[in-house]
Amino acid sequence: MKLTIDDREILVEGAPTLLGAARCAGIPIPSLCDRPDLEPFAGCRLCLVEISGRNDFAPACATPAAEGMVVRTRTPELVSLRKKILELILAEHPHACLVCAEKTTCDDLKSTIRKVGEVTGCVLCPVNGDCELQKVVEAVGLDKVDLPAIYRNFEVRREDPFFDRDYNLCILCGRCIRVCEEVRGASVLAFIHRGDRTSVGTAFDRPLLDSGCRFCGACVDVCPTGALVERAVRPRPRAERSAGVVCPYCAQGCGLELGIRETRVLYSKPSPAALPNRGQACAKGRFLVRDALGGPGRIMEPHVRKDGRLVPATFDEAIERAAAGLLEAGDQGRALIYPSQVSLEDAFLFLEFGRTFMDRAAVATAAPGSIWSALEALTEARGVGVPPGRELSEIEECGSILAWDIDLQVDHPIAWLKVVKAIRRGARLVAAGTASAQISQAAATLDVRAGSEAATGAGLAAALLRTGAAPSGYDGFEDLKKSCPDGTAISSSEARALQAAAEILTSNKPAAILFDAGAARGPSGSDTLAWLWNIALLLGARLFPLGRGGNERGIHELERALGFPASGKGWEALRAGLEKRAFQALYLAGPAPDLEDRKPPFLVFQGTHWSRNAEAADVVLPAAAFAEAGGTWVNTEGRVRTFPAAIPCPGAARTDGDILTALARKMGHPGLGRPEAAAVLREIRTRVPALARYDPAGGGRGEFLARGGSFGTPRFVPVQFPSGSATPASRGVILLKVRYSGDGLRGFDPLAKSRGYAKVRKPGQVFIAPTDADRIGITDGDALELSSGPGALAAVARLEPSVAEGTAETAVRASSLTERDWLDRGLIPVEIRRKR
Amino acid sequence: MCPSKSELEALTEKSTGQKRALIQVLQDIQDRIHWLPAEALEHVARTLGVPLAQVYGVATFYKFFSLEPRGRHVCTVCLGTACHVRGGQALLEHFERKLGIAAGRTTPDGKFTLERVNCLGACALAPLAVVDGRYYGRMSEAKADSVLAGVREDGDP
Numbered sequence: 001m002k003l004t005i006d007d008r009e010i011l012v013e014g015a016p017t018l019l020g021a022a023r024c025a026g027i028p029i030p031s032l033c034d035r036p037d038l039e040p041f042a043g044c045r046l047c048l049v050e051i052s053g054r055n056d057f058a059p060a061c062a063t064p065a066a067e068g069m070v071v072r073t074r075t076p077e078l079v080s081l082r083k084k085i086l087e088l089i090l091a092e093h094p095h096a097c098l099v100c101a102e103k104t105t106c107d108d109l110k111s112t113i114r115k116v117g118e119v120t121g122c123v124l125c126p127v128n129g130d131c132e133l134q135k136v137v138e139a140v141g142l143d144k145v146d147l148p149a150i151y152r153n154f155e156v157r158r159e160d161p162f163f164d165r166d167y168n169l170c171i172l173c174g175r176c177i178r179v180c181e182e183v184r185g186a187s188v189l190a191f192i193h194r195g196d197r198t199s200v201g202t203a204f205d206r207p208l209l210d211s212g213c214r215f216c217g218a219c220v221d222v223c224p225t226g227a228l229v230e231r232a233v234r235p236r237p238r239a240e241r242s243a244g245v246v247c248p249y250c251a252q253g254c255g256l257e258l259g260i261r262e263t264r265v266l267y268s269k270p271s272p273a274a275l276p277n278r279g280q281a282c283a284k285g286r287f288l289v290r291d292a293l294g295g296p297g298r299i300m301e302p303h304v305r306k307d308g309r310l311v312p313a314t315f316d317e318a319i320e321r322a323a324a325g326l327l328e329a330g331d332q333g334r335a336l337i338y339p340s341q342v343s344l345e346d347a348f349l350f351l352e353f354g355r356t357f358m359d360r361a362a363v364a365t366a367a368p369g370s371i372w373s374a375l376e377a378l379t380e381a382r383g384v385g386v387p388p389g390r391e392l393s394e395i396e397e398c399g400s401i402l403a404w405d406i407d408l409q410v411d412h413p414i415a416w417l418k419v420v421k422a423i424r425r426g427a428r429l430v431a432a433g434t435a436s437a438q439i440s441q442a443a444a445t446l447d448v449r450a451g452s453e454a455a456t457g458a459g460l461a462a463a464l465l466r467t468g469a470a471p472s473g474y475d476g477f478e479d480l481k482k483s484c485p486d487g488t489a490i491s492s493s494e495a496r497a498l499q500a501a502a503e504i505l506t507s508n509k510p511a512a513i514l515f516d517a518g519a520a521r522g523p524s525g526s527d528t529l530a531w532l533w534n535i536a537l538l539l540g541a542r543l544f545p546l547g548r549g550g551n552e553r554g555i556h557e558l559e560r561a562l563g564f565p566a567s568g569k570g571w572e573a574l575r576a577g578l579e580k581r582a583f584q585a586l587y588l589a590g591p592a593p594d595l596e597d598r599k600p601p602f603l604v605f606q607g608t609h610w611s612r613n614a615e616a617a618d619v620v621l622p623a624a625a626f627a628e629a630g631g632t633w634v635n636t637e638g639r640v641r642t643f644p645a646a647i648p649c650p651g652a653a654r655t656d657g658d659i660l661t662a663l664a665r666k667m668g669h670p671g672l673g674r675p676e677a678a679a680v681l682r683e684i685r686t687r688v689p690a691l692a693r694y695d696p697a698g699g700g701r702g703e704f705l706a707r708g709g710s711f712g713t714p715r716f717v718p719v720q721f722p723s724g725s726a727t728p729a730s731r732g733v734i735l736l737k738v739r740y741s742g743d744g745l746r747g748f749d750p751l752a753k754s755r756g757y758a759k760v761r762k763p764g765q766v767f768i769a770p771t772d773a774d775r776i777g778i779t780d781g782d783a784l785e786l787s788s789g790p791g792a793l794a795a796v797a798r799l800e801p802s803v804a805e806g807t808a809e810t811a812v813r814a815s816s817l818t819e820r821d822w823l824d825r826g827l828i829p830v831e832i833r834r835k836r
Numbered sequence: 837m838c839p840s841k842s843e844l845e846a847l848t849e850k851s852t853g854q855k856r857a858l859i860q861v862l863q864d865i866q867d868r869i870h871w872l873p874a875e876a877l878e879h880v881a882r883t884l885g886v887p888l889a890q891v892y893g894v895a896t897f898y899k900f901f902s903l904e905p906r907g908r909h910v911c912t913v914c915l916g917t918a919c920h921v922r923g924g925q926a927l928l929e930h931f932e933r934k935l936g937i938a939a940g941r942t943t944p945d946g947k948f949t950l951e952r953v954n955c956l957g958a959c960a961l962a963p964l965a966v967v968d969g970r971y972y973g974r975m976s977e978a979k980a981d982s983v984l985a986g987v988r989e990d991g992d993p
């Protein structure tokens with residue numbers, strides 16, 4: 001459409017607001033409350049414009065552009081009105097510096113920073129120089145405030161992790177409230193109180209920690225003032241440059257921007273244009289990258305054990321000791337645990353090293369089984385084709401979403417944002433499981449009782465058949481119909497819930513199904529996956545398998561192409577070897593549970609941070625972290641991206657590639673390894689079909705793993721209809737569902753290293769139905785012991801009504817062998833007792 | 837005094853899932869028990885599907901709502917300009933002495949709450965007091981005593 005702004009004729013596409021149209025045309029209109037990614041609010045009134053034919057002023061941010069409109073943005077009347085409005089805003093905001101004539105020379109003139117607890121002007125404000133309010137004052141040209149200054153004297157809130165809230169600096173633009181609700185789906189904040197005591201706050205003004213905040217930092221990033229600021233980032237010194245990286249923490253692989261000064265990372269922020277995250281991240285990507293790179297506990301130099309003690313050594317000395325110990329153990333006596341959250345290049349070299357020096361069954365990561373290997377197993381065992389992943393943004397266009405036994409907000413925050421967006425566009429969510437954020441936004445809920453997962457899946461498939469779902473063109477439909485009885489052996493309330501869910505999913509197409517490795521949990525995990533697959537075919541739904549660790553999917557492709565067992569499977573074999581004490585030497589380069597007394601006689605540790613295992617090693621090699629190594633990463637969508645090293649390695653640390661090359665040379669294989677990362681990537685492309693066409697130079701946004709034609713035509717999977725639910729546990733025994741909360745980075749576990757993050761995630765809790773708690777005689781907050789056979793874990797009791805009677809849920813970090821073993825079993829009958 | 841769970845359910849049930857009924861539902865609870873305890877706000881948030889922060893925001897925005905327990909009888913004395921010049925202040929002090937509490941507080945037995953407002957829009961009747969929703973114009977100390985005595989005798993609803 002065509003319209004005229006300030007005598008300029010401009011052409012716009014789509015349905016922008018006047019502010020958006022002006023922005024496109026490069027016509028500046030001051031604004032404070034608007035954000036293109038948020039719904040219009042029209043709160044600050046700075047963007048008022050004059051529209052011919054209307055006799056009042058209109059906020060440009062909330063007025064849709066229309067064909068033929070004639071708009072003025074800078075009439076004398078508007079200019080003076082804008083100044084008045086800004087004065088009103090500034091009356092309640094410390095503004096001495098904003099309108100000070102000396103502001104440009106202030107830094108040179110003032111002799112010292114005053115040490116006061118309050119921010120009384122820009123010179124004391126943490127965002128000085130990086131503040132939207134400052135820019136707007138500049139743009140509007142305000143040089144005095146004729147109203148009495150009011151300091152509202154709100155107490156600065158410093159009780160929460162990661163960021164402070166000083167509402168004395170708040171201009172009530174509402175951006176934080178809107179981003180938290182509209183984008184994050186958390187709705188933690190609102191305007192509270194009235195009149196001159198109006199501020200932003202939580203329910204009952206409680207700390208964010210007690211208000212459901214996930215500490216994603218989105219509110220901090222949209223705040224135009226210094227009201228919300230990351231605590232650890234001091235105003236000076238400032239970052240000198242920034243570098244783009246892929247977040248290594250989880251499989252969504254957010255594009256992050258690191259603020260760097262010299263060789264230090266000062267902060268990490270989500271990049272606005274990066275996919276799939278589009279300017280969003282989570283607590284780990286936003287607040288915990290800096291700590292993962294520097295901070296206490298980083299291994300800075302090589303160590304070797306001398307006279308029983310670990311002492312610093314030179315690189316050559318350490319390599320020599322490591323080579324000697326590994327060689328001495330012999331071909332059959334060596335094992336390698338490689339890291340699962342490294343670049344493809346480094347992972348490739350580890351696998352090459354393993355292939356050269358070890359038995360393949362003695363090479364594995366300690367990462368739990370991934371959804372990719374579970375899907376592959378399904379494909380192999382039942383002869384169906386499971387398609388590769390899709391872009392997460394495709395969730396946004398879906399009419400209904402089935403979230404299957406998954407905690408999106410916590411474990412897959414970016415996928416959750418897409419779900420939130422879909423819901424705001426009218427999509428209906430079916431929340432299967434106990435995740436509270438999903439339940440609160442759901443149109444329907446389903447119980448996925450521990451031990452009855454496959455039964456619930458089967459029940460849903462049967463309900464879909466009853467609603468008349470009859471897709472044509474896929475084999476196996478008749479068999480499926482025959483295997484699903486009309487009435488199922490479930491209770492009537494369950495049947496009603498299944499029917500309601502089925503109706504929502506069939507009548508709001510397309511449907512999306514979101515699940516992760518948790519769906520494959522327990523003995524009937526592969527049946528559960530098969531049912532999800534059949535449900536997807538019945539609905540013509542899009543399947544979104546969601547991976548866990550950073551680069552999990554890329555490394556899965558490597559393992560497959562190079563003939564190594566997939567994660568989980570490999571660990572099983574290696575774990576058995578450890579148990580049998582089959583190894584003389586272990587090259588431990590990845591995170592692993594504390595090996596305790598299963599440690600082989602000779603241990604080489606390679607990593608970024610000290611741990612119990614590192615301290616027990618005979619040789620310690622300091623490795624580069626992700627931002628120091630750079631490389632190629634694949635996210636859960638199959639998006640492939642390569643980024644260069646952002647900072648040099650600290651101390652005497654070296655990249656894994658360097659260390660492996662040196663070690664291989666010492667062990668008599670000078671041909672292995674290679675210093676050039678680009679050469680390694682070329683080699684990977686010749687050996688891994690899914691990456692054959694990947695071109696690292698082809699635009700920074702990332703290309704996708706080849707969606708090969710090897711998946712065949714989809715067909716319904718034959719699977720036994722379960723006969724009722726799993727047998728109810730005998731009295732006193734509870735079926736425990738074990739989830740994975742190991743959201744650490746190679747060697748850096750934020751749950752152990754960040755007090756703030758531990759407060760957010762609250763590890764070590766077990767969720768129990770209140771009725772069971774009553775019966776066992778425990779109350780919320782009790783210290784418990786969960787025991788099953790020889791193993792036992794400690795946990796704190798949480799009573800949770802959405803947990804089914806006779807079952808319980810917990811999440812483990814797999815930092816001990818018991819935790820790891822329990823995680824592999826997935827569903828465990830336990831006895832729960834109060835700890836004495 | 838806190839409402840029981842079934843009482844809360846009765847007050848909110850018909851608005852299940854209706855976000856727009858928020859103010860009405862809060863008003864019903866306020867009418868019923870004269871204040872909005874935290875459990876009530878939490879229950880309303882859950883039932884109506886409104887985020888708790890927003891419920892709290894609304895509850896703290898309108899002066900009509902109280903987040904602190906209020907007495908079963910509410911006395912309000914006007915201190916707007918007209919009432920002020922006609923002795924509103926003295927009248928308020930009289931109420932304070934009679935009830936033994938300062939303006940804005942509730943008697944320990946939970947019987948009376950005393951409040952002050954700025955103008956009730958009936959300035960011709962100044963000085964004005966409101967007791968349990970009834971307006972008393974040209975209020976005097978003697979009249980106040982008899983109104984309070986009446987309320988005391990009536991016992992509790």
Ligand code: SF4
Pocket residue numbers: 176179180184186187188189208212213214215216217218219220
């Ligand atoms: S950090 Fe995220 S969840 Fe917490 S208040 Fe801010 S936007 Fe909401």
Ligand code: SF4
Pocket residue numbers: 169170171172173174175176177200219222223224225227228
């Ligand atoms: S805290 Fe920041 S974003 Fe939130 S309303 Fe205040 S100024 Fe706006």
Ligand code: SF4
Pocket residue numbers: 247248249250251252253254277281282283284285286412413414
């Ligand atoms: S951990 Fe995952 S969701 Fe969080 S910032 Fe990193 S990639 Fe994004």
Ligand code: FES
Pocket residue numbers: 030031032033034041042043044045046047048059060061062
């Ligand atoms: S930007 Fe339009 S009113 Fe604030």
Ligand code: FES
Pocket residue numbers: 914915916917918919920954955956957958959962964
């Ligand atoms: S001043 Fe009391 S009613 Fe107006």
